[in-house]
Amino acid sequence: MNFVVPIKQVPDLVEELELNEEGTDLSRDTVKYKINEFDDQALEEALQLKAEIGGAVTVLALDGEETDKMLFTAIAKGADRGIKLMGDFAGGVAMHAAAKAMAGAIAAIPYDLILTGVQAVDDRDGQLGALLAGYLGVPQVSVVTGVRVESGKAVVRKEYSGGVMAEFEVDLPAVLGIQAAREIPRYVAVSRVRQVMKSATLEEVEVHNAAGDEGSSVRRMMKPPKGSRAQMIQGSPEEIADKVIDLLKAKGLKK
Amino acid sequence: MSQDVYVVAEHFKGKLVEVTFELLGKGRELADARGENLIALLFGHGVKNLGAELGAADRVIVVEHPQLESFNPEAYSAALVEVVKTKRPAVTLVANSSMGMDLAASLSVGANLPLVAYAVDVKWEDGSLLATSQLYGGKLYVESQFVGAGVVVSLLAGASPADKGRTTRGLPQVEDFATPPLGGPKVRFKQLIEPEGGDVDITTQDVLVSVGRGIQSADNLPLVQALAEAVGGALASSRPIVDSKWLPRTRQVGKSGVKVKPKLYLAVGISGAPEHIEGMKDAELIIAINSDPNAPIFDYAHYGVVGDLFDIVPVLTERVKS
Numbered sequence: 001m002n003f004v005v006p007i008k009q010v011p012d013l014v015e016e017l018e019l020n021e022e023g024t025d026l027s028r029d030t031v032k033y034k035i036n037e038f039d040d041q042a043l044e045e046a047l048q049l050k051a052e053i054g055g056a057v058t059v060l061a062l063d064g065e066e067t068d069k070m071l072f073t074a075i076a077k078g079a080d081r082g083i084k085l086m087g088d089f090a091g092g093v094a095m096h097a098a099a100k101a102m103a104g105a106i107a108a109i110p111y112d113l114i115l116t117g118v119q120a121v122d123d124r125d126g127q128l129g130a131l132l133a134g135y136l137g138v139p140q141v142s143v144v145t146g147v148r149v150e151s152g153k154a155v156v157r158k159e160y161s162g163g164v165m166a167e168f169e170v171d172l173p174a175v176l177g178i179q180a181a182r183e184i185p186r187y188v189a190v191s192r193v194r195q196v197m198k199s200a201t202l203e204e205v206e207v208h209n210a211a212g213d214e215g216s217s218v219r220r221m222m223k224p225p226k227g228s229r230a231q232m233i234q235g236s237p238e239e240i241a242d243k244v245i246d247l248l249k250a251k252g253l254k255k
Numbered sequence: 256m257s258q259d260v261y262v263v264a265e266h267f268k269g270k271l272v273e274v275t276f277e278l279l280g281k282g283r284e285l286a287d288a289r290g291e292n293l294i295a296l297l298f299g300h301g302v303k304n305l306g307a308e309l310g311a312a313d314r315v316i317v318v319e320h321p322q323l324e325s326f327n328p329e330a331y332s333a334a335l336v337e338v339v340k341t342k343r344p345a346v347t348l349v350a351n352s353s354m355g356m357d358l359a360a361s362l363s364v365g366a367n368l369p370l371v372a373y374a375v376d377v378k379w380e381d382g383s384l385l386a387t388s389q390l391y392g393g394k395l396y397v398e399s400q401f402v403g404a405g406v407v408v409s410l411l412a413g414a415s416p417a418d419k420g421r422t423t424r425g426l427p428q429v430e431d432f433a434t435p436p437l438g439g440p441k442v443r444f445k446q447l448i449e450p451e452g453g454d455v456d457i458t459t460q461d462v463l464v465s466v467g468r469g470i471q472s473a474d475n476l477p478l479v480q481a482l483a484e485a486v487g488g489a490l491a492s493s494r495p496i497v498d499s500k501w502l503p504r505t506r507q508v509g510k511s512g513v514k515v516k517p518k519l520y521l522a523v524g525i526s527g528a529p530e531h532i533e534g535m536k537d538a539e540l541i542i543a544i545n546s547d548p549n550a551p552i553f554d555y556a557h558y559g560v561v562g563d564l565f566d567i568v569p570v571l572t573e574r575v576k577s
């Protein structure tokens with residue numbers, strides 16, 4: 001079975017996010033990147049499926065910040081093939097254009113299951129998985145946390161709210177938006193990634209970042225409005241504790 | 256191309272869900288601003304009676320078919336795409352829910368329309384739509400303007416008060432839309448799986464101490480467990496704690512977890528991503544402890560402590576006990 005996992009670098013939210021002067025984007029040279037956490041989950045699920053039923057895992061990314069390192073890391077974890085889509089993505093890329101570019105590249109390789117992350121923290125214009133499925137003409141289900149493959153079909157669980165899940169049977173090929181893998185995503189040592197960087201090669205595929213697919217554009221980016229900020233409690237841990245206890249007392253939660 | 260505003264009504268187990276009324280409220284605002292109609296879309300099987308509750312809309316369009324009995328990404332998307340292609344509304348509002356995440360993007364690609372997701376607001380400005388989305392885990396807001404017409408916007412839960420969408424203008428006219436081909440079916444609904452019971456029900460607790468990824472490791476959980484016991488509450492958590500299998504799924508607060516409304520919600524090492532906020536924003540008193548002064552949780556908490564939970568929690572536990 002052929003698994004394809006599109007993966008993406010996103011800004012690490014632990015770091016402070018600074019805006020550019022125009023206030024239209026992040027100040028990109030200050031951003032620290034990491035793999036989108038749900039893509040790590042999608043990759044883990046693909047690797048688990050490969051171990052269970054056999055097959056090959058291809059990771060795929062649009063060329064961008066630290067793309068090579070991310071793809072090599074995925075290979076170090078067990079992916080068989082890394083493909084980098086080359087094009088003019090410097091100014092960011094609209095989701096429809098990204099999905100079209102990926103659909104073109106994926107259509108040219110064997111694929112049965114495409115596992116994307118459920119969402120990326122920085123994409124404002126929609127779910128890539130469903131767009132990709134649309135362009136490939138295959139079914140899709142997102143918000144998935146359990147995948148089995150039985151008699152050539154995927155049996156997947158989609159999460160609703162309140163811990164309720166719906167089970168669907170899906171014909172392959174298909175696109176699934178993965179929320180969480182069955183196991184905690186594996187860790188790989190940096191030394192192992194370095195080894196892979198020396199021995200493995202990434203395939204590069206030229207794609208076209210079609211202009212005219214934007215549909216919408218960013219007018220302004222801003223920090224959350226300050227109006228509703230919490231009242232801050234300051235002091236030593238002991239002073240803080242006492243103030244919190246006062247709040248509990250006032251609320252009738254402590255005598 | 257009509258100027259109407261369309262809203263996808265979401266229902267589950269025969270009932271309209273809260274977010275439907277939030278969408279209706281926002282949709283009403285958009286329609287009234289230009290003197291246009293608000294239309295609610297209802298997909299299902301034997302759901303026509305729900306139309307009577309959608310009185311904030313001027314009309315309700317219903318598509319019924321056995322294949323639409325339960326939500327199905329393929330069949331629902333096919334129905335939605337067909338209605339929107341035929342009626343060509345100015346705006347279609349979809350919830351940024353589990354179902355809506357499938358629908359909004361499928362509609363966008365199926366009808367070739369621009370899409371903006373994660374919206375907390377959408378309004379007209381000088382004749383054009385402007386949508387504000389909450390991105391980067393709630394740390395930044397982004398305003399989008401549209402190039403094309405007939406836009407799709409998916410709204411985060413809580414974007415607009417549900418009360419507004421419950422205000423009825425009388426019994427709306429309910430009309431049938433001829434069921435289009437619903438595809439394959441390549442996606443077949445099998446069953447609903449309910450969460451396992453038997454654990455503490457965090458939705459009935461007055462006090463919740465809720466722990467997030469800031470706790471770093473399962474070995475540190477006793478620290479917050481002790482605080483929960485000291486304040487006479489139960490331990491809840493954000494999603495990563497549950498995905499890491501440190502706590503059972505029943506403890507998860509948020510979009511895919513449960514919604515809670517305790518008297519006190521003490522958030523420890525939780526960033527406050529929109530998906531978490533959705534589950535606890537209505538708690539009576541929210542106190543957050545987080546080492547990052549810019550953590551979005553402080554935009555929702557009533558009181559905040561910027562600091563290391565490992566310094567503060569043990570002291571707080573001790574003092575509460577004595």
Ligand SMILES: Cc1cc2nc3c(=O)[nH]c(=O)nc-3n(C[C@H](O)[C@H](O)[C@H](O)COP(=O)(O)OP(=O)(O)OC[C@H]3O[C@@H](n4cnc5c(N)ncnc54)[C@H](O)[C@@H]3O)c2cc1C
Pocket residue numbers: 118119143179392466467468469470492493494495496507508509510511512513523524525526527528529530531534544545546547550562563564565
């Ligand atoms: C469809 C969907 C559904 C989802 N459903 C849910 C849901 O139901 N519930 C949910 O919670 N999430 C849900 N999520 C995930 C959500 O997007 C976030 O990833 C998640 O809420 C983050 O959890 P967190 O705050 O614990 O972790 P993080 O975002 O990693 O935050 C950890 C926080 O701890 C702080 N911290 C670190 N060290 C310390 C310290 N020593 N002392 C004090 N603070 C510290 C950091 O500053 C940071 O703010 C969902 C996502 C999707 C896509």
Ligand SMILES: Nc1ncnc2c1ncn2[C@@H]1O[C@H](COP(=O)(O)O)[C@@H](O)[C@H]1O
Pocket residue numbers: 005006007008036038039042060061062095098115116117118119120121123126127128129
């Ligand atoms: N530029 C990209 N390169 C590779 N994969 C991507 C890219 N953008 C989105 N994806 C994939 O699509 C998923 C959902 O992202 P989104 O729908 O954009 O929030 C991500 O988790 C990735 O798996």
